[in-house]
Amino acid sequence: MHCSFSLTLSLLLLLSLLTISSTTQQHGKKNLQPNSMEPSELETLFKIMDSMSSDQTWRVSYPNPCKPGSSWMGIECKAGNDSHLHVTRLDFGSPPSPSCKMNSIFPSLIFHLPYLQSAIFSQCFTHTKTTLTISLDKFFSSKLQQLSLRSNPALIGSIPPQISTLKSLQTLTLSQNRLTGPIPKEICGLTSLQHLDLSYNFLSGTIPNQLGSLKNLVVLDLSYNSLTKLIPGTIGQMGMLQKLDLSSNLLTGSLPNSIQKLNSLVFMALSNNRLKGKIPKGLAKLQSLQYFIMDDNPMFIPLPAEFGALHRLQELRLANSGYSGTIPPIFSQLQNLSTLSLQNNRLVGSIPVGFGNLSHIYHLNLSRNLLGGEVPFTSTFFQRLGKNLDLSGNQGLCLSPSEAYGVKKIGVNICGINKTTSLSKPLKHSEAPSLGITKLFFLVNVFFILFLQQILF
Numbered sequence: 001m002h003c004s005f006s007l008t009l010s011l012l013l014l015l016s017l018l019t020i021s022s023t024t025q026q027h028g029k030k031n032l033q034p035n036s037m038e039p040s041e042l043e044t045l046f047k048i049m050d051s052m053s054s055d056q057t058w059r060v061s062y063p064n065p066c067k068p069g070s071s072w073m074g075i076e077c078k079a080g081n082d083s084h085l086h087v088t089r090l091d092f093g094s095p096p097s098p099s100c101k102m103n104s105i106f107p108s109l110i111f112h113l114p115y116l117q118s119a120i121f122s123q124c125f126t127h128t129k130t131t132l133t134i135s136l137d138k139f140f141s142s143k144l145q146q147l148s149l150r151s152n153p154a155l156i157g158s159i160p161p162q163i164s165t166l167k168s169l170q171t172l173t174l175s176q177n178r179l180t181g182p183i184p185k186e187i188c189g190l191t192s193l194q195h196l197d198l199s200y201n202f203l204s205g206t207i208p209n210q211l212g213s214l215k216n217l218v219v220l221d222l223s224y225n226s227l228t229k230l231i232p233g234t235i236g237q238m239g240m241l242q243k244l245d246l247s248s249n250l251l252t253g254s255l256p257n258s259i260q261k262l263n264s265l266v267f268m269a270l271s272n273n274r275l276k277g278k279i280p281k282g283l284a285k286l287q288s289l290q291y292f293i294m295d296d297n298p299m300f301i302p303l304p305a306e307f308g309a310l311h312r313l314q315e316l317r318l319a320n321s322g323y324s325g326t327i328p329p330i331f332s333q334l335q336n337l338s339t340l341s342l343q344n345n346r347l348v349g350s351i352p353v354g355f356g357n358l359s360h361i362y363h364l365n366l367s368r369n370l371l372g373g374e375v376p377f378t379s380t381f382f383q384r385l386g387k388n389l390d391l392s393g394n395q396g397l398c399l400s401p402s403e404a405y406g407v408k409k410i411g412v413n414i415c416g417i418n419k420t421t422s423l424s425k426p427l428k429h430s431e432a433p434s435l436g437i438t439k440l441f442f443l444v445n446v447f448f449i450l451f452l453q454q455i456l457f
C-alpha cells in the first residue's frame with residue numbers, strides 16, 4: 001500500500017511537471033510568433049515607400065509596417081517559417097489603395113522584396129517619365145505571381161526581356177500605359193502565366209510565334225496597339241484560352257486554321273484590323289464561344305454559314321467588313337443571340353424568316369445592305385426591339401402593311417406602295433388618313449389639268 005501510494009505520488013508529480021513544461025513550451029512558442037521584419041527587407045520597403053508614398057512621414061508613422069494592427073492599407077504581410085514577417089503584396093494607386101505621390105517613378109526595388117507575390121500600381125506614374133526596369137537579385141528566385149501596372153501615362157519605354165526572370169508570374173497586366181517597341185519573345189518563357197494583358201499601349205512589331213508555349217494562358221488581351229503581320233498559328237496551342245482580344249491593331253492575313261483548337265474560348269474579338277477572308281471551316285468547333293466580335297475588317301467573302309453552328313453565341317458582330325451573299329438561314333438557330341450586327345456590308349436576299357423567333361434578341365442591326373423582300377417580323381417583335389432594331393438603308397426591304405400598323409419609323413417602306421407615291425418612311429397610325437387626302441388631291445389635280453386641256457384646245 002505504502003509503496004503504491006508513493007508511486008502514485010511520484011506519478012502525479014511527474015504529470016504536473018509535464019504539464020508545467022508543456023505550458024512553458026507554449027509560452028516559448030508564442031514568443032517565437034514572428035512580429036518583426038528582417039532589417040534588410042524593412043529598409044528596402046522604406047526606400048520603396050519614400051519614393052512612392054504621398055505621405056512623407058511614412059517611415060516615422062509606420063516604423064513596424066508589417067506588425068498586425070499597425071499595418072497600412074497598401075501593404076500585406078505574411079509570416080514566414082523563418083520567424084519573420086514578410087511583405088507579400090503592394091497595392092498603390094486607385095482607391096481604396098493609397099495614392100502615389102505626384103512624381104513617383106517605377107520602384108524597381110520591389111524585385112528585391114524576396115517574398116513579394118503581388119505588385120499593383122495603377123494611376124501611379126502620371127507626371128515623371130519612367131520605365132519598367134527589372135533587375136533581380138541573383139540569390140533568390142522571384143515569388144512574384146502578379147504584376148499589374150495599369151493606367152500609368154508616364155510609364156514609357158519597352159517591355160524589358162528580363163521580364164522572363166519573373167518565373168512565378170501568373171498575371172501580367174501592363175494595360176493603358178505608353179509602352180512602345182515589340183512584345184519581347186522572352187515573355188513566352190513565363191509558362192505559369194494565366195492572364196496576359198498588354199492592351200492600350202503603343203506596342204509594335206509582330207505577335208511572337210513563341211506565344212503558343214504559354215499553355216496555361218486563360219486571357220490574352222493585346223488589343224489597341226499597333227501590332228502588324230499575321231496572327232501566329234501557334235495561338236492554337238493555348239488550349240486553356242477563354243478570352244482572346246486582338247482588336248484595333250494592324251494585323252493582316254486571315255484567321256489561322258489552328259484557332260479551331262481553342263475549344264475553351266468564350267470571347268474572341270478581332271475588330272478593326274486588316275484581316276481578310278477566309279474564316280476557318282473548323283470555326284464551328286468553338287462550341288464554348290459566346291462572343292464573336294469582328295467588325296471593321298476587309299473580309300470581302302460571302303457571309304460564312306459556320307457561325308450558325310456556334311450555338312452558345314450571344315453576340316455576333318460582323319459589321320463594315322464587305323460580307324456578301326445572303327444571310328444564311330441557319331443563323332436563326334442561334335437561340336441565345338442577343339446582339340447581331342451585320343450593318344454596312346453587301347448582303348442581298350431576304351431576312352431569314354426564323355429571325356422573328358430569336359427570343360433573346362435585343363439588338364439587331366442590318367442597316368446599309370442590299371436586303372430585299374418583306375420583313376418577317378411581327379409588330380410584337382418591332383415593339384420589343386424598339387430603337388435597337390435598324391433595317392434602314394436597304395432599298396428593297398418593305399414592311400407588310402398589317403405589321404407596319406403602329407410601328408414607329410424604322411427606315412423601311414410599306415410593301416406594295418411605290419416610292420414615288422408613298423412616304424419614304426413607314427406610316428404612323430395618325431399619318432394614314434393623309435395618304436387618302438394626297439390621293440384625292442392628286443385626282444383633283446388630274447381632273448383640273450384635263451379640264452384646262454379641254455378649254456385651251
Ligand SMILES: *[C@@H]1O[C@H](CO)[C@@H](O)[C@H](O)[C@H]1NC(C)=O
Nearest residue numbers: 079080081082083084114115
Ligand atoms: C519554409 O519551409 C519550407 C518547407 O516546409 C521550405 O521549403 C522553405 O525553404 C522554408 N522557407 C524558409 C524561408 O525557411
Ligand SMILES: *[C@@H]1O[C@H](CO)[C@@H](O)[C@H](O)[C@H]1NC(C)=O
Nearest residue numbers: 310311312313335336337360
Ligand atoms: C442559353 O442561355 C441559357 C441561359 O443563360 C443557358 O442556360 C443555355 O445553356 C444557353 N444555351 C446554349 C445553347 O448555350
Ligand SMILES: *[C@@H]1O[C@H](CO)[C@@H](O)[C@H](O)[C@H]1NC(C)=O
Nearest residue numbers: 332352353354355356357358
Ligand atoms: C417560329 O416559331 C413558331 C411558333 O413558336 C413556329 O410555328 C414557326 O415554325 C417558327 N418559325 C421558324 C422559321 O422557325
Ligand SMILES: *[C@@H]1O[C@H](CO)[C@@H](O)[C@H](O)[C@H]1NC(C)=O
Nearest residue numbers: 343344365367387388389390
Ligand atoms: C446600325 O449601324 C449604323 C451604321 O453603323 C449606325 O449608324 C446605327 O446607329 C446602328 N443602329 C443601331 C440601332 O444600333
Ligand SMILES: *[C@@H]1O[C@H](CO)[C@@H](O)[C@H](O)[C@H]1NC(C)=O
Nearest residue numbers: 415416417418419420421422
Ligand atoms: C409600282 O410601279 C411599278 C412600275 O414602276 C408598276 O408596275 C406597279 O404597278 C406600281 N405599283 C403600284 C402599287 O402602284
